[in-house]
Amino acid sequence: MKFSGFTCLLFFCSYQLTFLLPCNANQIDNLNRLIKTRRFKTNRSPHSLSFAVSDVEDHEFSSPVCVAPQDGLKEADKIDTLPGQPKLNPGEEFNQYAGYVRVDHVAGRALFYYFVESPQNSSTKPLVLWLNGGPGCSSFGYGAMEELGPFRVNSDGKTLFRNDHAWNNVANVLFLESPAGVGFSYSNNKSDYENVGDKRTAEDSYKFLVNWLERFPEYRDRDFFITGESYAGHYAPQLARTILSKNNSTKKTKINLKGIAIGNPWIDENDGTLGEYDYLWTHDLNSDETHAGIHKNCDFASGNKSETCIIYMNKSEDEIGDIDPYNIYAPKCDMSSGTKVSETPVNSFDPCSDKYVEAYLNLAEVRAALHAKPTNWTFCSDVGWIDAPITILPGIKRLIASGIRLWMYSGDTDANVPGTSTRYSIKRLKLPIKKPWRPWNSDGEVGGYVIGYRGLTFATVRGAGHLVPSYQPRRALTLISSFLQGKPPPAFPAKPR
Template sequence: MRITFLLLLHICVAALLAEASQEARLREFIVSRRSSRSSRSNAYNVHDEQKVRVGATNTRSLGAEHSVSHQTTLKAADKIAALPGQPDGVSFSQYSGYVTVDEANGRALFYYLVEAAGDAAAKPLVLWLNGGPGCSSFGYGAMIELGPFRVNSDNKTLSRNKHSWNNVANVIFLESPAGVGFSYSNTTSDYDKSGDQRTADDAFIFLVNWLERFPEYKGRAFYISGESYAGHYVPQLAATILSHNMNDTTRTSLNLLGILVGNPYLDDSMNTKGVIDYLWSHAVISDEVQINITKNCKFNPSDGTACLDAMAAYDLANTDVYDIYGPVCIDAPDGKYYPSRYIPGYDPCSGYYIEAYLNDLEVQKALHARTTEWSGCTDLHWKDSPASMVPTLKWLLEHGLPVWLFSGDFDSVCPFTATRYSIHDLGLAVAEPWRPWTASKEVGGYIQLYTGGLVFASVRGAGHQVPYFEPERALILVSSFLKGMLPPYEKGL
């Protein structure tokens, strides 16, 4: 019997394994947005929302309650002696702790800094943000993707990730907003006010205060990166930083030099269109279903129940839609779990290991975290989210900020087709045409440069979490981004 998309979503969320929480949170968000858009009046004007959102991002002044405190004495207390179960031979420094972003309400964000493995003082600073909205940058970004360690299947020990991004940069993983991971507020009503605007403002205040704790990073080359719903987080934070650099000389100026976002959720309508095109072109949905969807959907906010019904007419089955060719984690009746098949370096059950590890009291103590029940994602009942990030990206490019977008080409939820549609809406000309780039003597993906400083790259064989599925290729891409050079193409291999 055919299961509708919405029903399938609820089944997947209810039975979800830990490592898929970030993906499930995004799917839940997309479906809720799709439903709410279809129930609105046809008079709704998406361009009005975009215009208002960009203006709010770029001109809003932060309150005096966020004044920078002197925090240099707190740095030593944040130093991590060693994480439980970490391997021998770790030579780089690690720090973690809390930075208060709202003293009146007691709102504080948790961070984990891993300094570069060599010559840290000469390397740039990168902030990493996971999406959701409402998912942990530490649990996912640091422990499963681009951090220096991976949690082993014993839930207790760590192994080295040789393709960690701290090979080329000092990396901060920020649990954002409050209520996510180890971040918290002493005022519970704060969680009901979560949304894009609050998230960008709090992240900005975090950075300003964090630099007082780590003054050696003031003026350092700074970049922001992330994935998924960070397609909202990263551009909005970048716009907030640039706006305050231009308009508020009393605060610490952040030397922001570029943003890099993977499989970004950028535009509601274009993401939906991109998903349908991707699924049809990759033989997941039939010609008949695709034709019916195209007939009933305009892929704009005026789409109603006929469009929703048309898109509900396919069965995703037991497929990881975030890597349509990848294995899934099997939950056995005896409570055990195992991959449906084995791929070197990739374990779809990793989320179970991470959740167990981060809920170990000794681990939380080593991290200087409050004793809490850690979970990968939190439903914060998101309050504000613009329909499109295209106006914000355009504003950033107009103000000279390089923007790199990349897509793992096995992801069907924020697929490369959707990103291409949003790039098209930017109206940029091609400066360097689509070409391959290489990794380990084979094609690592494809890349194109546009006028104004936009780069779009694909990562071959990667799913939604590119540094997890293809860590070597992700490291090559971020290394090229930090150098301001397109990744190399070795012809004739």
Template sequence: MLSFYLVLVSLLLLEPFSVARHSFSSNREQSDQSRASEDLVANLPGQPVVNFKHYAGYVTVNENNGRRLFYWLYESPSLPDEKPLVLWLNGGPGCSSIGYGATQEIGPFLVDSDESSLTVNPYSWNKEANLLFLESPIGVGFSYSNTSTDYANLGDDFAANDAYAFLHEWFLKYPSYRTRAFYIAGESYAGKYVPELAEIIVDRNKDPSLFIDLRGILLGNPETSDVQDWQGMVDYAWSHAVISDETHRTIIASCDFNSNDTWSNQDCSQAVNELLKQYKEIDIYSLYTSVCIDSLTGSDDNSTPVFKTTSKMMPRIMAGYDPCLDDYAKSYYNRLDVQKALHVSSGHHLRDWRICNMSVFNGWSDSKESVLPIYQKLIAAGIRIWVYSGDTDGRVPVLSTRYSISTLSLPITREWRPWYHQKQVGGWVQEYEGLTFATFRGAGHAVPTFKPSESLAFFSSFLSGASLPFKR
């Protein structure tokens, strides 16, 4: 079966994974609290005054190889000791959760267009939960390894295992969160990261010493199942007048997305090339907003993905009402004073930060064709699954998600209907046994960037397990 992202040249052996069974003694917890205080962020350049604490720094997930993952924790401004912990992951693979999720979508600080100051996000999700952003895997953002061979092993299993190791080490650093209600959220290729990590947690929770109180997962415009993702992408491009009737008919007639040899069919390859060519003219992640002209004409940023006809697709480039948000983030996080405040750099060494690392993307060695079997496993384990889709995204369009969910044949518990926010239709929603699917009307790939108020209300409903409002 075709991989949506990867042509595997060879299978790489991932290193064995284990988590030490830590004894959470009071002495250990006291010393770990002091470790956490060292990561307190103070004097972040351009930061407005806020009434919550935030922490940033590194957690070592492999001592021998020097593998370290960068995190940023924002406490909730109200009742942080009582609210749940939510881990947010962005995808790519190779794109930064700091640059996207924290800076452009759901975090409390948004980088201004002057690239030097921060604005408070009035719709930050830390109003409802403590937010933990992780740059994963190594090679993404500020995360790294001192062992070069680690980068040759990057793939889904590698990322999930390192993220799991990160959590247990992070809980040692922040022991007050160890028994907190825990959720995992993410978008795009994190549609694979999130359920894969959740599966490891469910499996290893059988050992009480490793227990993590995972309650649910939240997935936005998620990569889910390669076959359905491709089919949805093609049908969406045609139904939204991006490609011609002729191109659509050629793809339908010649492309077998269930095949391991899809691209050997020349008619299929040429037709998909035509689809990608048309999407190069606009923002595939947001059909109806402008592109960043400065980036198109003057940037030599080698992290900018390039379209090509293989089974690979590119990570998100730009989205949002301001299409140059990525540029602002890149400039801000490559400042030495910012990196010092985030405990990334000391002295005069500047670490190169990219919003997407194409070396990670191009070297990805392992991608599951479908995470739908994991959905079934998590539902059986009682894990809440909510999936949402901005309906103006062409990259992982709403059709792809609907096609994927339909293959599960889950019993419907509440029929398709509009949901409302501030007396307006926010989108449409359908509830199944164990899964809720909702659309966001007029939102692109990074839904909270387009619909911040609606997204915060949606997030609140997810945490409470309550149905979305169905009356004005």
């Protein structure tokens, strides 16, 4: 039993699920809301690498980290089987767990997790944390149930089918719903949903990890990687910086952080905005006139925007039409199409998957199997976001200097957080190129393109939208396998001359 700074309170108090604020938004809506509320302001702080990121990365916690007793909780969190789970073949079986970890015993904040071990050699494989963005969206609903988890939900909303390209083929994967108020995570204090942001999200995620590792002590010294997508462009670097800072204290649990990998990351608002509009024009989604008007009237270097700039940006929004900007070539959800449950293939992502997952996770028997408290589960929650730095680039620069592995990757059909934006941000880091741009190989096809800089690798995933593992699960697994092994994604054999 460990205690840090003060006696942990309320160990055995019953969990209460109150003040949850579900809404009908999804990951697209939440990020768009954050982007647009700031994009269409006419004045913005100066844009440079010296911009104060936030004290999230190096601050001392307002209260000591409490490592609570975890005896018996691992066994209590084990899932026998999920409702509607398909029968697994010999060698495919794996352990899965779900439950809560308290991160604030006074306020009653508890974060929900879902953990799947690898079917083969789990004791030697690394531990990977997955974080979805939003901000305010579920890593379990998106990451586990639609992207890289072991199962996906059939169109009946009651049964599951196997994801052959799940990431637990190569790692033990931990999905965290953060902050409190997202998914099944909750607080007993209503103000926790109104006053949350980057700083407390990093703080609570760190507290979660320290306590989770006490519950699963066999993973304390395991190689640890942080992965995620979208607004995890904030979450992952900030959590990584927090871990590295806390690891410097010999009195704290040391987390064996080896690297981070972020997909279609939202890391810099001005680069993100410029990159989006340039992507739209280069993919024939807005007009020459609109593109020229944006470049003439919008000052993306400073973040300041004239009224004329905003008129052209609004015009671009109108010109796109009714398509999914997170995958510009994907069909829209059509519930009248009558997809048959037995014909749901993992390599053909169903655009109505959100509806199936939400129905499944609101089944009473599913909540019981997950050891989750009764609530109206939604993908994203209307939590109030009070701090979000304009840029994370200074923190990324410090992570590069720390020597940990750092990858960014982009599905190339995502228009809202495109690879164009990421490349603009990487360019401003002024990193020397170590391995030039080249295609990478996935089952004999071009899986995407990759370039290696000093301290950072950037890769694209061909044919993938914002949720890369949803649209290209095989290629995503190839990419993450290379990342975990610390080597570039596979090259094509040299052509005979």
